[in-house]
Amino acid sequence: MNKAQLIESIQKALGAETTKKHAGEALEAVLDGITKGVKKDGNVQLIGFGTFKVSSRAARKGRNPKTGEAMKIKASKSVRFVASSNIKKGLK
Amino acid sequence: MNKAQLIESIQKALGAETTKKHAGEALEAVLDGITKGVKKDGNVQLIGFGTFKVSSRAARKGRNPKTGEAMKIKASKSVRFVASSNIKKGLK
DNA sequence: ATTCGATTAGTTGTGCTTTGTTCATGAATG
DNA sequence: CATTCATGAACAAAGCACAACTAATCGAAT
Incomplete structure (x- = not known):
């Protein structure tokens, strides 16, 4: 959709x-x-749908997948979604 | 919120x-x-916000966290959200 | 303002999943 | 048309989903 x-x-x-x-x-x-x-607020809770939360990741080591060269991945923030029990019903 | x-x-x-x-x-x-x-449809893509997708997990072993007793967690489906680059901007 | 049924949060442990790196290319969106 | 997204490669560690059950919270109805 x-x-x-x-x-x-x-x-x-x-x-x-x-x-x-x-x-x-x-x-x-x-x-x-x-x-x-x-x-x-760092989160939005919608009962019966799910909750959007800010997630943080620390800096870590990663690689350039093209060259294999090690490089640093910076700390980052993203939005994650915790699905409510209600939205999970009936999934196929 | x-x-x-x-x-x-x-x-x-x-x-x-x-x-x-x-x-x-x-x-x-x-x-x-x-x-x-x-x-x-298995997914809902909202450009500039993110994409909701159905995710599946196989059955696995888990525990009753109260008693520590091992038990089987059934295969399940859930809804995950992949945040767009736009929604990640300005997070703190 | 209050009620109360429905939903969610929290607890421990563990194994699976996600994440992000670069970059080119093509597809899809609005 | 400009912008965003998806895809793929290798990789590994952080992050997360779940079990059963109780306490806490939410929000629609009154």
Whole structure:
């Protein structure tokens, strides 16, 4: 599924008077809200969906896979997602 | 950040004529859309935010953490999230 | 403001998974 | 069209998922 397909799904869920444009704006508002919340608070917990958390990794040794040359991988931060029990149901 | 706080953030982003109720409905529509998309297609790719993917784990041995007794953990599926480079920016 | 059912967090131990490095290329997205 | 993403290579250590069960938290309903 891509963004356009998700927007259609959202439009259907919100009802016939919702335009694609509005559905798209809703999606952007949600993703932006999550992004900002993770950045500000370090986590966004959505019960029944999952929790977005900032994860940190220390600097470590790695390699350039092309040359095999050892190199340093800098410390980094990323966003991880802990899936709720609810979203796991019915997966195939 | 929790759901109520995210709804406020969404309401602000969508504009003053959007009620808390509508913002909440938008959030539910988005989360439902993602949930259904992952279940149906195995992945939901949202450029600039990240990609939700189904992940599978084989059965393995685990323990009852209370008693230490060994037991089998069944094969399972979950939803993992690969953060886009954009969402990683500005994390602290 | 309160209630309470539903969901999540936490506990230990261990083996599997993820991550990130460079860089070229092509595909997909918006 | 500009930007992002996926892919692949080798590698190894950090990180994480899970078990059962109880305590803690959340949030929809009142």
